[in-house]
Amino acid sequence: MESKIERLIKDFHQAIVKVENSAQLDEVRITYLGKNAELNQVVKEMRNLDENQKRTIGQLVNETRSLMTEKINELATKFNQEKLNAQLAREKLNVTLPGKNHPFGSWHPLNLVINEIATIFEGLGFQMVNGSEVDTDLFNFQKLNLPEGHPAREMQDTFYLDEQTVLRTHSTNMTAHLLTQLSEQGGDYLAAISYGNVYRRDDDDATHSHQFMQIDGFVVGKDISFANLKWILTYLCQRLFNVDVKVRFRPSYFPFTQPSVEADIACFKCHGQGCELCKQSGWIEVLGAGLIHDEVFQANGLDPQGLSGLAFGIGVERIAMLKFGITNIRDFYENNLQFLNQFKFYGN
Numbered sequence: 001m002e003s004k005i006e007r008l009i010k011d012f013h014q015a016i017v018k019v020e021n022s023a024q025l026d027e028v029r030i031t032y033l034g035k036n037a038e039l040n041q042v043v044k045e046m047r048n049l050d051e052n053q054k055r056t057i058g059q060l061v062n063e064t065r066s067l068m069t070e071k072i073n074e075l076a077t078k079f080n081q082e083k084l085n086a087q088l089a090r091e092k093l094n095v096t097l098p099g100k101n102h103p104f105g106s107w108h109p110l111n112l113v114i115n116e117i118a119t120i121f122e123g124l125g126f127q128m129v130n131g132s133e134v135d136t137d138l139f140n141f142q143k144l145n146l147p148e149g150h151p152a153r154e155m156q157d158t159f160y161l162d163e164q165t166v167l168r169t170h171s172t173n174m175t176a177h178l179l180t181q182l183s184e185q186g187g188d189y190l191a192a193i194s195y196g197n198v199y200r201r202d203d204d205d206a207t208h209s210h211q212f213m214q215i216d217g218f219v220v221g222k223d224i225s226f227a228n229l230k231w232i233l234t235y236l237c238q239r240l241f242n243v244d245v246k247v248r249f250r251p252s253y254f255p256f257t258q259p260s261v262e263a264d265i266a267c268f269k270c271h272g273q274g275c276e277l278c279k280q281s282g283w284i285e286v287l288g289a290g291l292i293h294d295e296v297f298q299a300n301g302l303d304p305q306g307l308s309g310l311a312f313g314i315g316v317e318r319i320a321m322l323k324f325g326i327t328n329i330r331d332f333y334e335n336n337l338q339f340l341n342q343f344k345f346y347g348n
């Protein structure tokens with residue numbers, strides 16, 4: 001019987017060294033420690049032995065069983081650890097890797113200027129409208145005192161889509177639309193701002209582009225005077241540049257206003273001493289304005305005897321170039337992120 005147990009131990013050792021995974025280990029466990037294991041057969045046969053032999057063999061069986069159990073448990077622990085290690089390696093999180101970048105956008109400098117100017121005029125009770133960039137010759141020119149053959153049309157070299165359709169040369173086209181509406185509705189007061197892209201064929205150098213943005217505004221009502229115009233434009237310049245800014249008005253010419261002026265501000269870089277920015281003049285041209293021409297009222301069906309109005313036009317690029325110190329107008333249109341990212345923290 002001892003020799004049988006010795007052979008079992010020998011077999012067990014031979015089997016256990018070949019085990020490579022948990023499934024094989026289970027087979028070994030069932031063979032040597034399961035219900036039908038040979039060791040159980042030995043226990044059954046012990047009945048025929050005397051007390052001394054029973055004790056000896058019993059002890060031997062117990063020792064064999066714990067030896068096998070120990071060995072099997074040892075391997076089971078090893079396999080479990082290996083499985084856990086593999087899982088940990090698979091699910092490893094490397095906290096030293098750089099995080100995912102979620103870039104956030106910024107307002108375009110031209111939109112920053114439009115928003116700022118819109119906010120100022122909103123506070124003064126103006127409506128904000130955005131108009132069509134494709135318009136008729138009628139609204140872009142004729143209703144604004146620019147009849148066919150008018151020399152001032154030469155100043156705005158135009159993209160014609162067909163004989164009567166143009167890419168608007170100024171956002172003043174919306175003034176014509178709104179004044180016509182006002183006349184149709186029989187109204188006698190309107191204050192509005194329009195903004196958007198305008199197109200001209202000729203202007204192409206570092207400070208001009210064939211496409212640029214304008215803001216156009218007007219107030220129409222009873223007793224609108226030049227004093228109102230001066231106050232509004234001075235207030236606008238103070239809000240846009242500096243509360244102490246000096247504003248001057250020079251006579252100028254625009255077909256849709258009479259009298260017409262250009263508004264300059266004292267150069268904020270040299271304070272009037274003369275520098276490169278103000279071309280040594282001490283003044284910087286900011287916008288054009290005037291009192292709405294009688295011809296414009298008439299062309300839009302309004303009576304110039306009962307109504308008066310002021311109007312002004314602002315070049316958005318020009319204001320943005322002045323405010324942000326930009327020297328090339330093309331910077332606005334090239335979608336260069338290095339340029340655009342500089343405005344990330346402005347105005348938010």
Ligand SMILES: [Zn+2]
Binds near residue numbers: 268269271279282
């Ligand atoms: Zn200057």
